[in-house]
Amino acid sequence: MPPDSVGRLVSQGHAVTMESAAGHGAGFDDEQYQAAGAVIEQDRSAVLAGSDLLAVVNGPRNAGDWAGVPRGTVVVGLLKPFSAPVEVFEFWASGGVTALSMDALPRVSRAQSMDVLSSLSTVIGYRAAVVAAERLRKFFPLLMTAAGTIPPARVLVLGAGVAGLQAIATAHRLGAQVEAFDTRPEVREQVESLGARFLTLEVETSATQDGYATELGEEAHRQENERLREPVAWADAIITTAQIPGQRAPILITREMISGMKPGSVIIDLAAESGGNTEVTEAGRAVFYAGVEVVGAQNLASELPRDASQLYGRNLANFLQYLDQAGLAWDADHTLSLPDDDIVNRMVLVHAGQLIHTGLVKRREGGVMDVLNR
Amino acid sequence: MPPDSVGRLVSQGHAVTMESAAGHGAGFDDEQYQAAGAVIEQDRSAVLAGSDLLAVVNGPRNAGDWAGVPRGTVVVGLLKPFSAPVEVFEFWASGGVTALSMDALPRVSRAQSMDVLSSLSTVIGYRAAVVAAERLRKFFPLLMTAAGTIPPARVLVLGAGVAGLQAIATAHRLGAQVEAFDTRPEVREQVESLGARFLTLEVETSATQDGYATELGEEAHRQENERLREPVAWADAIITTAQIPGQRAPILITREMISGMKPGSVIIDLAAESGGNTEVTEAGRAVFYAGVEVVGAQNLASELPRDASQLYGRNLANFLQYLDQAGLAWDADHTLSLPDDDIVNRMVLVHAGQLIHTGLVKRREGGVMDVLNR
Amino acid sequence: MNPIAQVLYMASATLFVLGVRFLGSPASARSGNRLLAIGMLLALGTTLAFAPHYDHVVWVALVALLGSAIGVVSARRVRMTAMPQMVAFFNGLGGGAAALVAAGGWPGSSGAASWLALLTMVLGSVSFGGSIIAFLKLQEWIRVDLRMALGLRLLGLTVLAAVVAGAVYLATSGHGGIGAALGVMAAAAAGGALLTLPIGGADMPVVISLLNALTGLSAAATGFVLQNQLLIIAGTLVGASGTILTQQMSRAMHRSLMNVIWSGKAAQGEAGTAEGTVQPITHDDTAMLLRYAKKVVVVPGYGLAVARAQLEVKQVIDLLNGFGVEVLFGIHPVAGRMPGHMNVLLAEADVAYDQLWEMDRINPRFRDTDVVLVVGANDVTNPAARTQTGSPLFGMPILNVDEARHVVVLKRSMGRGFAGVDNPLYVDPKTRMLFGDAKHSLGALVRELESAQ
Amino acid sequence: MNPIAQVLYMASATLFVLGVRFLGSPASARSGNRLLAIGMLLALGTTLAFAPHYDHVVWVALVALLGSAIGVVSARRVRMTAMPQMVAFFNGLGGGAAALVAAGGWPGSSGAASWLALLTMVLGSVSFGGSIIAFLKLQEWIRVDLRMALGLRLLGLTVLAAVVAGAVYLATSGHGGIGAALGVMAAAAAGGALLTLPIGGADMPVVISLLNALTGLSAAATGFVLQNQLLIIAGTLVGASGTILTQQMSRAMHRSLMNVIWSGKAAQGEAGTAEGTVQPITHDDTAMLLRYAKKVVVVPGYGLAVARAQLEVKQVIDLLNGFGVEVLFGIHPVAGRMPGHMNVLLAEADVAYDQLWEMDRINPRFRDTDVVLVVGANDVTNPAARTQTGSPLFGMPILNVDEARHVVVLKRSMGRGFAGVDNPLYVDPKTRMLFGDAKHSLGALVRELESAQ
Amino acid sequence: MSLIAEIYIFVLAVLAGFQVIAKVPSILHTPLMSATNAIHGIILVGALVLAFSVHGTAALVIALAAVLFASINLVGGFVVTDRILAMFRSEREAGRSS
Amino acid sequence: MSLIAEIYIFVLAVLAGFQVIAKVPSILHTPLMSATNAIHGIILVGALVLAFSVHGTAALVIALAAVLFASINLVGGFVVTDRILAMFRSEREAGRSS
Numbered sequence A, B: 001m002p003p004d005s006v007g008r009l010v011s012q013g014h015a016v017t018m019e020s021a022a023g024h025g026a027g028f029d030d031e032q033y034q035a036a037g038a039v040i041e042q043d044r045s046a047v048l049a050g051s052d053l054l055a056v057v058n059g060p061r062n063a064g065d066w067a068g069v070p071r072g073t074v075v076v077g078l079l080k081p082f083s084a085p086v087e088v089f090e091f092w093a094s095g096g097v098t099a100l101s102m103d104a105l106p107r108v109s110r111a112q113s114m115d116v117l118s119s120l121s122t123v124i125g126y127r128a129a130v131v132a133a134e135r136l137r138k139f140f141p142l143l144m145t146a147a148g149t150i151p152p153a154r155v156l157v158l159g160a161g162v163a164g165l166q167a168i169a170t171a172h173r174l175g176a177q178v179e180a181f182d183t184r185p186e187v188r189e190q191v192e193s194l195g196a197r198f199l200t201l202e203v204e205t206s207a208t209q210d211g212y213a214t215e216l217g218e219e220a221h222r223q224e225n226e227r228l229r230e231p232v233a234w235a236d237a238i239i240t241t242a243q244i245p246g247q248r249a250p251i252l253i254t255r256e257m258i259s260g261m262k263p264g265s266v267i268i269d270l271a272a273e274s275g276g277n278t279e280v281t282e283a284g285r286a287v288f289y290a291g292v293e294v295v296g297a298q299n300l301a302s303e304l305p306r307d308a309s310q311l312y313g314r315n316l317a318n319f320l321q322y323l324d325q326a327g328l329a330w331d332a333d334h335t336l337s338l339p340d341d342d343i344v345n346r347m348v349l350v351h352a353g354q355l356i357h358t359g360l361v362k363r364r365e366g367g368v369m370d371v372l373n374r
Numbered sequence C, D: 001m002n003p004i005a006q007v008l009y010m011a012s013a014t015l016f017v018l019g020v021r022f023l024g025s026p027a028s029a030r031s032g033n034r035l036l037a038i039g040m041l042l043a044l045g046t047t048l049a050f051a052p053h054y055d056h057v058v059w060v061a062l063v064a065l066l067g068s069a070i071g072v073v074s075a076r077r078v079r080m081t082a083m084p085q086m087v088a089f090f091n092g093l094g095g096g097a098a099a100l101v102a103a104g105g106w107p108g109s110s111g112a113a114s115w116l117a118l119l120t121m122v123l124g125s126v127s128f129g130g131s132i133i134a135f136l137k138l139q140e141w142i143r144v145d146l147r148m149a150l151g152l153r154l155l156g157l158t159v160l161a162a163v164v165a166g167a168v169y170l171a172t173s174g175h176g177g178i179g180a181a182l183g184v185m186a187a188a189a190a191g192g193a194l195l196t197l198p199i200g201g202a203d204m205p206v207v208i209s210l211l212n213a214l215t216g217l218s219a220a221a222t223g224f225v226l227q228n229q230l231l232i233i234a235g236t237l238v239g240a241s242g243t244i245l246t247q248q249m250s251r252a253m254h255r256s257l258m259n260v261i262w263s264g265k266a267a268q269g270e271a272g273t274a275e276g277t278v279q280p281i282t283h284d285d286t287a288m289l290l291r292y293a294k295k296v297v298v299v300p301g302y303g304l305a306v307a308r309a310q311l312e313v314k315q316v317i318d319l320l321n322g323f324g325v326e327v328l329f330g331i332h333p334v335a336g337r338m339p340g341h342m343n344v345l346l347a348e349a350d351v352a353y354d355q356l357w358e359m360d361r362i363n364p365r366f367r368d369t370d371v372v373l374v375v376g377a378n379d380v381t382n383p384a385a386r387t388q389t390g391s392p393l394f395g396m397p398i399l400n401v402d403e404a405r406h407v408v409v410l411k412r413s414m415g416r417g418f419a420g421v422d423n424p425l426y427v428d429p430k431t432r433m434l435f436g437d438a439k440h441s442l443g444a445l446v447r448e449l450e451s452a453q
Numbered sequence E, F: 001m002s003l004i005a006e007i008y009i010f011v012l013a014v015l016a017g018f019q020v021i022a023k024v025p026s027i028l029h030t031p032l033m034s035a036t037n038a039i040h041g042i043i044l045v046g047a048l049v050l051a052f053s054v055h056g057t058a059a060l061v062i063a064l065a066a067v068l069f070a071s072i073n074l075v076g077g078f079v080v081t082d083r084i085l086a087m088f089r090s091e092r093e094a095g096r097s098s
């Protein structure tokens, strides 16, 4: 959270305590936060223990990591109900902690100012295109020069959510010839509005109420692979972003399809963290397969730390303010009463000793998603 | 040289012999060359000994490296009369070899199809902007989002020759706010034609007949530094390209000026090979100074090997064809007679046992340029 | 008639023609009006100087002065918004005057003169009756139950048929005094009134223009009666140009003239003045509105991106800047379908970054903005977000475009935006809708603005 | 005259007015000409049907048939390029006819009729003399030493002064027979001829248009003599519209009318038709040229970048595409100031990549290209690179735009390009220069093309 | 003057009237309507001639009524038109001056 | 018809003639000139009336000369105009069809 967002919370009458050096990665000093009105605390456990509301970026990796969070505390952050260890949430439930996850925020217009996923996707999408331009050993733009014509790079973007659109826009700006595909048909217009071509593959799926894609059936998936073969072979650079919340990312590009690509091509897989859109993706690493570099992008947002943390911080501050106005309150014995609000309701992972979020409940019961746990 | 250029030479009736694997870096196989009509030779010395004309990318590093080139042979390539070891040329002179350097090609309109420097500068300029976007930990474009406005990156381009202009164009495309400066006043219009702002610093110099800048006087140089202070501090990313043929590159950015920049900023120094435009540049390395990353760019062209070699190859093929038409000929005892042609005359480094190129002659006599020898 | 008078009349006729011509373009309109006034003075002076008699000169002078005074005062007093009914009122009097002049000369005339006089009486009186009703309706001094529309129209037609029959009888029978004349006139006025009664308020301007042309024709007919070429020319000029103008006006409403004066749409027109109705606008009106504004804010949205009309929007602002209009863009943080969508788009068109103002910065400025041009934006301008607690947009900060003086919305239909809710902005009385693909509409605006240069 | 004839005459007068109106826009021009022809048939039919006498009818029929045959044959035979002199020839005959008709009716007339007849004779004859000279000069059957220009003009004026004096004498003295009439006419024709002689070939079209208006006036004057309203109206119409047309034509040449018919520039105009001169073109001509072309190639250069006119060029091609014109860009590899300069620029304007053709691909296409629009490019189109061995450009491959049917070059001046050499393309007979900043010129083209829609 | 001449005049005036109005931007519709409305105040010419020469009270009253009506129409019409155009001008001038 | 009526007609025809030509693209200048040139072939009407009624050979010759001239002007004028416009049309139509 950048100092100005902290300042806003302070000016709204909240006491803000910060772990020392929390802003370093994004280029902010403790002094700047102090100037904004925050109290700097050297000791993390003191922060954990002494706050009514803990605003974090990511949740803990292990159940025990953040011991000492008192009953009635609210934890707000990107808590990853679909992939973080279930034990963490069970531990919180047992400890009377309430967990609100920013990634469960409904994707409705009025919630957009708190929509962390949009912000991060924006960063990631831009970044993916820049990284693709940097990794691809070719010009992106068309150049007609005295030494002949360099054709433009062909960029294929699979999945045109927020990140995909941003990647399309960025690659188009750089002069690449961009094609894109998504299973949600309404995306066609959005893709075209950015000057790119939308592929007509006749593989469609409906969107959920939040605009997320639903999973394709077996047959549809096979068809998609089949029909993507040609565009994939055509492309110099591919950026994949296809994700379905709570599911392993669909495999859009098989090994065989990669073999069909020109050597020296690049794939930036933004779905690496949820399993990857290619068969060879490894999250956090670039692997070479058949002469094609497949970048399993992880945490691309951290590559623009200042901008990303500004966006995240503002979203978070907006959400805290929203919570406040919606009527978050503690009674005398520090029992929390959550406001009954559409948006907040959807974000509750853990409250009053219970796991609430349906995805989380399913995972505890079925354990199907364990592929993704890390 | 890409296979199609080889094919062109072959179809014009020349016999082309290639060293095996010469095209690998650029992604071309020996088979492709064979298909285009070239003879592949495993042994380099056989190539050196058996050709009338040797087309190379760079010259040898040491005088003895390419022993065995027979008298009357013409060597054509980027031979760097200002920085390659003088001994190489003396060795060739003594061996009766004729050397024509592509980097001494006059920069006139009709020679542009053979202008290797332009081609390389194009690659380098584009690449510098992409690398800057990749290295800078910030967005290039302006973004107005629900989580606040991300201001555009400010990019400063110093020296607006071919590479500088290409860098300006690329950064502008990506949405950065671009300012540029050059000491040649006629460049203003060119900079503005790309949508960037030209800085008025009142430091001007005349251009040579070939459009190269001439060196600034002591005083003018001091003034330039002074007047660049503010724009440098303003910038998030700087791309420097200022060069004067045969001279050490001017220092445009001092240590102190770097200290005035925002931490996290990036400088891409394209003049690194001729000494660098900043005080801290190290060719081929990225150094951090006061939180600013200074990339001493070296051989950026090799990062787009396929496109760069296509451009270089076409330029070279065009030049060879030009030479042929201009009347390059060997008499019975393999003595070479050079055509009397404006363009060719300017490119001769070594001929008939003599060092011809004025820069080279000066270096042999004065040795002033030894800073740059590597 | 005296040849000098004739020549002077000819001069004033020429001034009329030129004056109307000048009135056709914004730059010269005022000079046009002045030419007309000079022509009129010339005509009156000539008439006074060369009149064959000067009987009753005192009375005439008094009455003319009285009339002028009434004209000046009422024209000065009227509110700007009541201009159309004022014109209707004046027009009715003009028609009445023509009828009266004809009636005054009619008794004793015969042949063609008699026919022409009766024609004038009928035309002038219809114009009188219709105009007075138009005036009363626009003043909202009378209201009509629309279920009576058809009845009124049929009655009106019947009355007019009777008038025509009577007039023909009078002309052919060759006798009839001032009483018969007054009778014909009263009946004709009633017929005009009946036909005008059911026409809706929104359509009135077109009808007034039509009646105006009719008055012109009646003046021309008077000219035939009096053998006065100036009257013929001036009246015909008004008749002909008024007809063209009427056509243009109904075309600007995307209606046919017949539809305006007859069809059931009139009823809708009536409703059209009430709150809650969408008011369309034409390209040329939008262009004029923009061209004569001081401050304009353009609010782009997803529709701009869909239409890929960024070049056109850039041209519109360049043209407006050329006219000295201050133009800014108000960028809503979630306009479009991805963060920064508008930025990408406008950068393509090379719009300067400092013309892009974020929501928080532009919102306080709407209050003194003359025109907001909403280009394919919907949700981000939806005032429901401020007021309708149940709306899915409730609580989302929006661009308060409704605080500006005028709002023009460019979109293809009444289609909804991303959030899928209706936008009360579109029925705001100060909002006008310019329907059509944004690229096309902006292109048309460019054309209009260029022709206004 | 018979009232039915009058009404038919009126109808044909109306057709004339509408016909000329229709001729003013490319889309309706042909219908306009047809309306005129119908009006003419109507007028002739009416005249024949209602003529008071039919003496000499056989002779008249024969002569009229002969005349028609001559008209058809000569109009059919003439080469397209000789159209202007053909029009001049016909116009002269028209003037002559008017003068002859007036002369035929003059003996024995008196008062106004006499004056009017003499006026007609003078006007018609001047038009006759001038037109015939215009015809002869354009046919290059006569040539005039320009040192004699002033002398000829003064002589012409003197002759005309004498003609006026003679005519006044004849009118006031009230006598004079056919001989005197022929004398006046001969002298007037001589005067017209003398004044037209020194005018340069390039200016002739303007002069012909002026003489055309003059013939119209003489026909109108004949109408006064014969008390024929149709002649008055038709003649006046031609006189008035011809005057406006003459003004527009001289404005299109950036000259004043006075300058055209009198000034020394005429001499330059003469030279202007020779080889080696720069021929400017106007926006509207360029627009029409483009609009009615099949294949257009746009050649952008550094000037396009300097003007930052990429959006405008995009609009021009979009409009042309809309008209069904095929448009491509021919991109020279070194256009601009950096490799790929044009690509960057045109990508900003979202020009589709497949519309960009490289030099080697576009060069063979110029041969069947109707119009090449060179936008701020210079060196890359310089044919000297092919031919002038000494040129610094010699040997550089260029875009062979000079192989196309028409070339229009947009630049600000005759300024040189990067290589600093003159460009013989600019004095190629098929090249026209559209001077001005490229952004401005292209903007004007957009306007013109839009109005041609 | 003969009737036929007057009809000629009428026809030509119709032609002139039709042509005089090219495409007018609709912001000018109201002032144009108002100005042409003022023009037929020219009927005052007829009313004056009539009033100067009538005999009898009834006829005089009719003539004077015509004078009254016509003068209101004429004067009021011009004033209203000028007001509309003035508003228009000032807005424009304000626009320029800013 | 009185002279004054004719003058009225003249003035109105002038007004109509001035207005009938708005801004014409210069590509139409030649056909427009040629068409208006054809119009004053209307003088043939006068020539016919004259020729039908003259007495004496000299007068007849003059009248017949007028008929000849006028008919050449009229017929030739229309044919030329049509040719110019046809060229124009065909170019355009070709353009469309491609």
Ligand SMILES: NC(=O)c1ccc[n+]([C@@H]2O[C@H](COP(=O)([O-])OP(=O)(O)OC[C@H]3O[C@@H](n4cnc5c(N)ncnc54)[C@H](OP(=O)(O)O)[C@@H]3O)[C@@H](O)[C@H]2O)c1
Binding pocket: A108, A109, A110, A112, A118, C300, C301, C302, C303, C304, C306, C307, C333, C334, C335, C336, C337, C338, C339, C340, C341, C375, C376, C377, C378, C379, C380, C381, C410, C411, C412, C413, C414, C415, C416, C417, C418, C419, C436, C437, C438, C439
């Ligand atoms: N910015 C983001 O990151 C993001 C991401 C996802 C969703 N959203 C949501 O998207 C919405 C953005 O608001 P907005 O006002 O920009 O868009 P919007 O509310 O979706 O409205 C766009 C309007 O443009 C019109 N339109 C579409 N095509 C057009 C064309 N060719 N020409 C003219 N008009 C056209 C449509 O009306 P017609 O059909 O009648 O023409 C539509 O009502 C917000 O609700 C936001 O929450 C934003």
Ligand SMILES: NC(=O)c1ccc[n+]([C@@H]2O[C@H](COP(=O)([O-])OP(=O)(O)OC[C@H]3O[C@@H](n4cnc5c(N)ncnc54)[C@H](OP(=O)(O)O)[C@@H]3O)[C@@H](O)[C@H]2O)c1
Binding pocket: B108, B109, B110, B112, B118, D300, D301, D302, D303, D304, D306, D307, D333, D334, D335, D336, D337, D338, D339, D340, D341, D375, D376, D377, D378, D379, D380, D381, D410, D411, D412, D413, D414, D415, D416, D417, D418, D419, D436, D437, D438, D439
């Ligand atoms: N592409 C490269 O890599 C590169 C690099 C360096 C040099 N060059 C050289 O640059 C030249 C490029 O050829 P080119 O034909 O593109 O350009 P050019 O030969 O330099 O000609 C450009 C023309 O544009 C006109 N112009 C300038 N501003 C204008 C404006 N605002 N509006 C309209 N016209 C304008 C100028 O004429 P007016 O002043 O009369 O308007 C000028 O003659 C070649 O000689 C090439 O060798 C190229």
Ligand SMILES: NC(=O)c1ccc[n+]([C@@H]2O[C@H](COP(=O)([O-])OP(=O)(O)OC[C@H]3O[C@@H](n4cnc5c(N)ncnc54)[C@H](O)[C@@H]3O)[C@@H](O)[C@H]2O)c1
Binding pocket: A107, A108, A109, A110, A112, A115, A117, A118, A121, A158, A159, A160, A161, A162, A163, A164, A181, A182, A183, A184, A207, A210, A211, A212, A213, A216, A224, A241, A242, A243, A244, A245, A250, A252, C334, C337
């Ligand atoms: N209301 C708002 O203001 C708002 C704000 C941000 C996002 N949203 C919406 O939220 C939704 C989700 O956006 P996101 O970026 O988080 O999505 P995401 O990251 O969950 O998924 C990325 C994209 O992959 C696509 N995809 C899934 N399976 C695919 C397959 N097999 N093949 C191809 N593509 C596949 C999805 O359709 C989606 O577009 C979008 O509809 C977006 O418009 C709304």
Ligand SMILES: NC(=O)c1ccc[n+]([C@@H]2O[C@H](COP(=O)([O-])OP(=O)(O)OC[C@H]3O[C@@H](n4cnc5c(N)ncnc54)[C@H](O)[C@@H]3O)[C@@H](O)[C@H]2O)c1
Binding pocket: B107, B108, B109, B110, B112, B115, B117, B118, B121, B158, B159, B160, B161, B162, B163, B164, B181, B182, B183, B184, B207, B210, B211, B212, B213, B216, B224, B241, B242, B243, B244, B245, B250, B252, D334
């Ligand atoms: N005729 C042609 O077709 C053609 C083709 C390519 C290049 N050229 C011309 O060749 C010339 C050289 O181009 P290049 O890219 O090889 O140049 P370069 O690499 O030698 O130098 C780069 C730039 O640095 C600038 N510079 C030098 N000292 C500076 C200082 N102290 N401060 C700021 N800037 C400084 C120079 O002016 C030059 O623009 C240019 O004029 C270019 O237009 C011509």
